[in-house]
Structure formats: structure tokens, C-alpha cells
Amino acid sequence: MMPEKWVITNTIRRHRFDANEMTQQELADRVGVTRQTIVALEANKYNPSLMLAFRIAKVFDMPVEQVFQLDETTASLL
């Protein structure tokens, strides 16, 4: 049965703290967005474009799947 809603979550906040406690503004400056967009991303209020997702993952030097995840209830259908 197909899920009703696909949800993308992320662990940006954790990776930010792991990266020498990088601030939201610093991350925003490095990926070329506003701080408010980073706030919305961390609160799961906004799904980034593919380009932005890859840029954020590149800042943390890890694969994009480690930063962004599809909700578990839907992952099994893939």
C-alpha cells in the first residue's frame, strides 16, 4: 500500500555541532542561502532542492544520504 505522505528528515543540526559547533549563519554562508532557510531545514519545515542538499552534504564531507533521510515508513517501499 502506497504511503500517503513522503517525509524527508535531516540531521543537519547534529552534523553542524559535530563540525566544530558550526553556527547556522556559517553553514548558510557556505552553501549560499539565508540563515532562515537553514532554520526551516532543521525544523523539517522545508525540503531543499537537490543542489542545496548536495552542497550541504559536501560541507560536512559526507554522502547526502547521511544528512537527509526519507521517512522510514516509506523507505521499505523503495
Add this chain to the structure above:
Amino acid sequence: MTVQEKQAWFILWVIFITLILYCVIYMLLHSVIIATSAFALTAIIAFAGMIGRKERRQGKVVSDERDVDINKVAMMVAYSVFWLVFVFITVGTTMWLGPHGMVPVSIIGLAPYAGLSLLLLVRSVATIVLYRKGHDA
């Protein structure tokens, strides 16, 4: 608050003050033509572009993909509401007044300003709601 949200608040306040001014002038002078001059105040909206100048000069990012997405949705909502109101007024007026009814020319002159104000008002409200819904810091 993002630059776009600040601009939306600015436009919202200008439209709000314009509408109040229109009502006050109409109540005092009872003339639609003279009261329509209140919409000259909407020219101030051109200064909304100056919001965020300081950040731009400092080389900061003032608009990103999220702002573009929000602007797109807000414009769609604004045009949809505008179209609904336009159809409601034109069809409703025809049905109410009948095929031989008459509309004062002063009302016709008011139409573009009222339409523009409605468009900007709805767009600003939609922009603010979309930013607030995102719990913008």
C-alpha cells in the same frame, strides 16, 4: 525575518493605510473620484526594493531558493483570489443590475487601483503566512 518578509509587511502596511485613507476621504467628501486619489499612496511600494540594500551591499544572501518558492506560491494565491473576486464582481454586477443596468464611470476608474491593491494585499498576506508557517526565526 527575511528581506522578502520585511517587504511583504511593508507593502501590507502601505495598502492598509491607503484603504483607510480612501475610506476617510470618501466619508468626508462623498466622492469616489476624489477618494480614488488615495491610491497615489501605493507609489510608496516602490521603496520596498530598498529593504535589504544594506545586506546586499555587505555581500550577504538576501534571497535564496526558499524565497523564490514562497514568492511563486504567494503569486499563485494572489492571482487566484484576484481572478475569483474579478469574476464574482463582474458576473455578480451583471446579474444584480441586469443587462440594461449602469455602472458609474467613477467605479470603472477605481477598478485598476482596487485590483492592484487586492493583488498586493493577498500576495503580502500569503508571503507572511508561508514564512510564519515555516516558523521563521
